[in-house]
Amino acid sequence: MKKLLAILAATALITPVVTSVVSCGETEESMRNNPLLIGKGIDKSKAIDDSQPGKYGFTNFYIVGDSLSDTDGISNLIKTKFANSLVDLNVSLSGAYGYEKNNTHYSAFSNGMTAGTILSEKLGFGEMKPSNFLSKKEESNYGKNYSVGGATAAKLDLPTGILLNDATIDRQTEALISQHKINNNDLVFFEIGGNDLFSLIGFYGNEAKQTEFMKDSVDRVRTALFNLLNNGIKNIIFMTPPRMDFPPRYRHVFEDAKKPENLEAQKKADFIINICNEYYSKIMNVLNEVELYYPDSIQLYDLFKKTDELEKQFKDLVALDGSEAIINEAYSNGQSIEVKLNNEKVKFNTNPNADLLQNISGVINEFKGDIVFGAKNTLDITISATRNQTTISDRDEAMKNYFFTDFVHPTKEVHRLVSDILLGYAKELSKKWEN
Numbered sequence: 214m215k216k217l218l219a220i221l222a223a224t225a226l227i228t229p230v231v232t233s234v235v236s237c238g239e240t241e242e243s244m245r246n247n248p249l250l251i252g253k254g255i256d257k258s259k260a261i262d263d264s265q266p267g268k269y270g271f272t273n274f275y276i277v278g279d280s281l282s283d284t285d286g287i288s289n290l291i292k293t294k295f296a297n298s299l300v301d302l303n304v305s306l307s308g309a310y311g312y313e314k315n316n317t318h319y320s321a322f323s324n325g326m327t328a329g330t331i332l333s334e335k336l337g338f339g340e341m342k343p344s345n346f347l348s349k350k351e352e353s354n355y356g357k358n359y360s361v362g363g364a365t366a367a368k369l370d371l372p373t374g375i376l377l378n379d380a381t382i383d384r385q386t387e388a389l390i391s392q393h394k395i396n397n398n399d400l401v402f403f404e405i406g407g408n409d410l411f412s413l414i415g416f417y418g419n420e421a422k423q424t425e426f427m428k429d430s431v432d433r434v435r436t437a438l439f440n441l442l443n444n445g446i447k448n449i450i451f452m453t454p455p456r457m458d459f460p461p462r463y464r465h466v467f468e469d470a471k472k473p474e475n476l477e478a479q480k481k482a483d484f485i486i487n488i489c490n491e492y493y494s495k496i497m498n499v500l501n502e503v504e505l506y507y508p509d510s511i512q513l514y515d516l517f518k519k520t521d522e523l524e525k526q527f528k529d530l531v532a533l534d535g536s537e538a539i540i541n542e543a544y545s546n547g548q549s550i551e552v553k554l555n556n557e558k559v560k561f562n563t564n565p566n567a568d569l570l571q572n573i574s575g576v577i578n579e580f581k582g583d584i585v586f587g588a589k590n591t592l593d594i595t596i597s598a599t600r601n602q603t604t605i606s607d608r609d610e611a612m613k614n615y616f617f618t619d620f621v622h623p624t625k626e627v628h629r630l631v632s633d634i635l636l637g638y639a640k641e642l643s644k645k646w647e648n
Contacts, residue, residue, distance in 0.1 A: 248506065252440035255390045258310045262394040263354055267337040268641035271448075272396040273357070274338045277385040277437065278404040278452075279324040280362035280622060282329040287362040288320050289343040290380060301591045306590055307546045308597030309608055309618050312625070314340075321597050322362055323618050324609055325625025326539050329358065329402045331632035336400070336639060345389035346379060346405045347437055355392040359385040364436070367430035383433040386440040393447035398646065400639060403441075405434065405497065406454035406620070414457060417481065423488065433496045436501065448642045453496060453517040457489050458482070459524070461543045462620040493517050509645065512638035514631075515600060526630050543617040544608075544624065545598035551592040 230461050264272040276282045288304045294574035295302045305311070306320035313319075314326075321327055326334075335340045340355030368378050377567065378384075382405045389401075407429045441449060463485060502537035503511065524540060529605040531538040551558065598619050600611075609625070618624050623631075 218645055223648075224364055229450075240551050242303070245411045248435070248439050248502070249443055251436055251444045252390065255387055255392075255444065257444075259545075260315060260390070260392055261354060264394070264396050264399070266336070269336065269640055271336055271400050271639070271643065273399040274336055274341075274402070275389055275393070276329040276341065276358045276360050276402045276404075277382060277389065278360035278402070278565070278611055279364040279408055281359075281365075281404055281407065282327050282358065282360035282402070283362040284319050284321045284327055284330050284341065284343065284358060284360075286343040286358060286380075290345045290347070290354075290361050291376065291380050293345060293347040294376065294379060301589060303591070304596070307595050307648050308373075308549070308599050309612065310598045311595070322622040323625050323628055324612055326628060327528075327633035328559065328628040328635055329404075331358070332402065332635045332639065335359075335632065335636050340399075343401045344388065344392060346384055346391075348392065349545075350596055351567045357388055357393070360404075361385075362566055365412065365430065366405050366433040367412070367426050368433075369412070375531075381433055382437040383440060386437040390440060390509045397445070397447055398643075399446060399530070400448045400450070400642065401441055402450045402452070402453035403438070404454075404637065405437075406430075406492070410454055410457050410489055410492060411462075412487055414460070414463070417484055420635075426497065429494060430492070431499060435494060435499045438503050438511075439506075442503065442510060447507075447510050448639075448645075450512050450514060450642070451500065452635075452639045453493060455516050455520050457485050459520050461541065461617055461619040466539055486584040498533070513600075514634060514638055518591060523630065523634075524616070524625070527627055530626065530630065531614050538547065540617075542614040542615075543619050544612045545600050545619045547599040547601070548619075549597045549599050551593075551595045551597070555590055556593075557592070562580050 235417070266272065267274065280287075288306075291302055291304050291445065305318065307318075309324055310322055311318060311320045312323075312325045319326075330341055333339065337356075341358040342354075343358050343360075345355030345359060345361070348355055354473035359380075361377070362378040363377050364385070365377065366382045366383065367382060369372060382403075393604050412426055413423055417493045418427060438451075439451070457463055460567070466478055466485065467482050472478070499509065500513065528538040528540075572628070613626060615624050618629055
């Protein structure tokens with residue numbers, strides 16, 4: 214992801230960035246004193262009524278979140294944000310990422326449909342198009358999936374923030390409310406926080422930055438929830454992020470911490486556990502506050518507390534074939550990036566250990582030198598999750614026993630399990646009008 218964002222930061226210097234601000238008219242103090250004011254100033258003049266009868270009485274379904282729900286989300290945000298008369302920018306996910314359906318390629322941080330998109334089909338709403346605050350109705354009806362890979366609740370520092378600060382969770386909910394007319398039986402799947410935890414862990418040793426970032430993140434989750442509820446959403450499935458001692462990303466830290474002599478690893482492991490617990494506790498406080506104003510509106514899928522339960526479900530599923538689940542190791546162990554400018558490959562360092570942020574000036578100069586001014590240029594970026602530097606044609610068969618696609622994203626079988634869990638929560642919400 215860092216490589217992709219480095220490229221985008223470079224591209225931003227040769228393309229004008231469009232910005233849009235939702236004028237809400239609320240002050241921070243007024244929102245603290247009366248959360249029922251949050252989101253009341255969102256402009257809904259261009260909202261469309263695209264409700265339709267779904268199963269269990271639901272009238273619409275939306276997703277807000279990050280890469281756990283992203284299907285063409287980051288690709289769509291990049292294209293709309295950086296599009297201009299000079300450069301047409303296309304980003305796709307391949308290798309162990311993405312999937313084909315009806316002869317169409319979908320970019321996702323898994324090898325199949327995400328839990329949220331599967332839930333959409335189970336509820337009778339079919340495929341979900343992506344959308345963001347830059348999407349225009351004139352091009353087509355707004356999409357309903359606002360999740361974006363890499364998205365956080367909190368704002369991020371540059372260069373990452375060049376793109377992703379337009380996809381913070383509060384911005385996603387503002388876009389949703391501004392683009393769709395809300396009905397009583399609409400449903401929102403709300404998941405965020407994994408990338409916030411990554412950032413907090415990255416601030417190891419910087420307590421001031423941890424405090425600042427955590428406050429911003431929790432405040433924006435609170436704002437996002439009240440944005441939805443204060444504007445008519447009455448049904449939300451909220452999923453907490455997973456514990457960070459579980460994904461392969463930090464597995465080495467916890468393995469090293471088991472060695473008595475490795476005091477630094479023990480200190481880092483304790484920090485990861487403690488910062489995650491603190492964030493989780495603050496998010497739960499927000500949910501408790503929301504419950505006071507909107508009782509029975511949120512069903513909580515507490516993945517943070519139920520990570521072990523999901524792991525067991527996956528192990529049991531794999532065992533049905535007489536196989537053993539692979540949990541501690543991700544399927545992909547590398548990443549390749551192919552960059553084409555006007556259909557010609559641009560030489561680029563694809564070493565997964567290289568940090569292109571250190572070489573960003575060279576990337577900028579390379580792109581600037583190849584841009585043809587006065588003509589429409591096409592920049593195609595393909596990010597592939599790889600295994601041993603190769604892609605495998607029968608990857609789904611090779612991946613079926615793996616819990617993780619890469620260092621943090623689950624495979625399609627895990628998403629399918631989660632979609633079943635989410636459907637149970639949706640059915641629970643529907644009892645409000647069935648009884």
